[in-house]
Amino acid sequence: MNQIVTPELRRWIVEQAEAGHRPEAVLEAMKSSGWQEPVAIEALEMVLSERLAERSAGATEPVMPAAVALPEPDLRGTPPSIWAHDREVRVVMAMHDPRVVVFANLLGENECEEIIQLARQRLERSHTVDMSTGDSEVNAARTSEGMFFVRAEHPVCARLEARLAALLNWPVENGEGLQVLRYRPGAEYKPHYDYFDPAQPGTPTILKRGGQRLATIVMYLNTPLKGGGTTFPDVQLEVAPQRGHAVFFSYDRPLPATRTLHGGAPVLEGEKWVATKWLRAGRFD
Numbered sequence: 001m002n003q004i005v006t007p008e009l010r011r012w013i014v015e016q017a018e019a020g021h022r023p024e025a026v027l028e029a030m031k032s033s034g035w036q037e038p039v040a041i042e043a044l045e046m047v048l049s050e051r052l053a054e055r056s057a058g059a060t061e062p063v064m065p066a067a068v069a070l071p072e073p074d075l076r077g078t079p080p081s082i083w084a085h086d087r088e089v090r091v092v093m094a095m096h097d098p099r100v101v102v103f104a105n106l107l108g109e110n111e112c113e114e115i116i117q118l119a120r121q122r123l124e125r126s127h128t129v130d131m132s133t134g135d136s137e138v139n140a141a142r143t144s145e146g147m148f149f150v151r152a153e154h155p156v157c158a159r160l161e162a163r164l165a166a167l168l169n170w171p172v173e174n175g176e177g178l179q180v181l182r183y184r185p186g187a188e189y190k191p192h193y194d195y196f197d198p199a200q201p202g203t204p205t206i207l208k209r210g211g212q213r214l215a216t217i218v219m220y221l222n223t224p225l226k227g228g229g230t231t232f233p234d235v236q237l238e239v240a241p242q243r244g245h246a247v248f249f250s251y252d253r254p255l256p257a258t259r260t261l262h263g264g265a266p267v268l269e270g271e272k273w274v275a276t277k278w279l280r281a282g283r284f285d
């Protein structure tokens with residue numbers, strides 16, 4: 001860290017938190033006085049967690065907002081497999097910070113094929129949400145083609161949605177419709193966060209329908225011949241795409257500190273097909 005946390009700054013951060021300012025607001029203030037975001041986040045987390053530890057004995061009011069409930073699989077089983085609605089899903093890997101879980105056998109071969117065929121006719125060049133207006137726009141960082149199903153649009157979608165709700169302990173109603181993406185050779189999705197950036201002017205409009213995104217599950221509908229892994233650059237993790245497998249990750253705050261930056265690495269050979277489900281804090285109607 002090339003900017004030192006002085007006692008004055010420490011005191012100021014604690015005062016801001018105790019006055020009820022959310023960490024995001026404190027971070028913004030630090031950035032506007034010249035702190036670089038990653039350094040400011042580190043300083044903020046350090047001071048607030050020290051403060052929490054100091055107060056843990058007879059703490060009265062919390063310095064940080066209470067932990068939010070999140071979608072989360074029940075990983076207590078050994079061998080690690082989970083009965084999810086109508087299917088035995090296997091756990092391949094679990095990481096705690098950031099929360100990342102890789103599943104196998106989430107979808108059958110026929111289900112993957114059926115979803116690809118249903119989606120194929122509706123593919124368009126992928127859009128992302130323009131954060132300044134809340135509208136959808138074509139984005140150079142995302143060279144895949146995609147489409148959205150509405151929830152339960154086909155029996156296979158409804159079945160998969162019920163399975164995901166059981167697997168992740170999160171209501172079907174809080175899920176967006178499935179999104180399907182096709183990446184051809186050379187196509188990629190550059191690293192990004194899935195949550196909606198609170199600092200962007202378009203965010204309040206987006207949040208009116210369903211609230212913030214809390215978790216993502218990316219399901220691999222085929223196995224690309226080469227490339228196309230899902231990367232998590234903050235923790236140097238790459239998940240290999242394999243038909244029927246999925247990678248789940250959750251983020252309790254819309255902040256880079258969740259380390260859920262992720263992307264789809266370029267496909268080098270063959271195609272890559274994924275279905276993504278985003279889970280919201282509230283009902284997505």
Ligand SMILES: O=C(O)CCC(=O)C(=O)O
Nearest residue numbers: 218229230263264274276
């Ligand atoms: O294709 C991937 O591996 C990642 C997809 C993704 O990040 C998304 O759909 O938000």
Ligand SMILES: [Fe+2]
Nearest residue numbers: 192193194262
């Ligand atoms: Fe994403």
